[in-house]
């Protein structure tokens with residue numbers, strides 16, 4: 341018999357996860373907006389959907405918590421009983437806060453990213469070691485996973501892999517702008533960047549960034565000229581500082 345997973349919340353992240361998990365688990369989804377629940381059921385028929393009313397008995401359930409961090413205050417008093425496990429995707433919400441607000445035997449914090457919609461998330465996980473194997477199994481259905489030992493590391497990972505798609509989007513846009521600046525049509529420049537990123541994915545999975553760079557950069561060549569300009573303009577240090585700022589912000593938010 342398939343294990344049952346219980347989603348609380350049916351927004352973007354819940355939907356991305358449900359698409360990856362459907363067929364492998366029995367899925368039940370509790371949401372407060374009946375019309376959006378009905379729309380989800382229309383899209384994915386195998387779901388059991390339930391309205392989230394004044395109270396919900398979570399006794400013995402394996403919960404995937406998919407609401408916004410600031411909804412925890414309002415939601416938690418409605419949850420009665422003790423869940424078997426609680427998987428939270430709430431950005432910046434500490435295990436300690438989850439333990440205070442919702443009763444469960446074991447807790448996991450997961451940090452997926454927006455690529456979950458394509459089952460290509462880079463998800464970091466931390467929490468009770470007893471749930472490690474199961475957490476990896478569940479979240480592997482929406483992409484790759486990495487188990488981290490501490491919450492500090494998951495806050496850093498939030499900056500790298502959570503915010504990362506936005507940082508890569510900036511690089512992608514800048515490359516396209518550069519092409520247009522030099523005379524390419526926008527549609528052609530965008531098409532080149534799309535192809536570049538999809539070709540880059542298997543390369544970065546199999547080689548270090550420095551190896552890729554060295555394999556392209558010939559002495560006195562075009563890449564070397566462009567690379568020197570990138571360094572002169574502080575792109576590397578800008579990215580390092582961006583990760584630092586995003587990490588500091590994650591720490592600040594998790595204290596609220």
Ligand SMILES: NC(=O)c1ccc[n+]([C@@H]2O[C@H](COP(=O)([O-])OP(=O)(O)OC[C@H]3O[C@@H](n4cnc5c(N)ncnc54)[C@H](OP(=O)(O)O)[C@@H]3O)[C@@H](O)[C@H]2O)c1
Pocket residue numbers: 348349350351352353354371372373376392406407408409411412414415429430431451452453454502
């Ligand atoms: N999206 C991402 O890329 C991403 C990445 C990493 C982590 N996360 C985390 O995933 C979580 C969900 O994000 P999301 O993008 O899926 O947000 P979302 O699309 O806004 O979905 C939030 C869901 O929570 C429900 N909800 C809100 N307040 C509630 C309350 N008081 N009681 C019950 N249900 C409530 C919403 O219901 P209504 O439809 O009625 O408002 C909706 O179903 C967040 O904690 C976020 O930090 C998201």
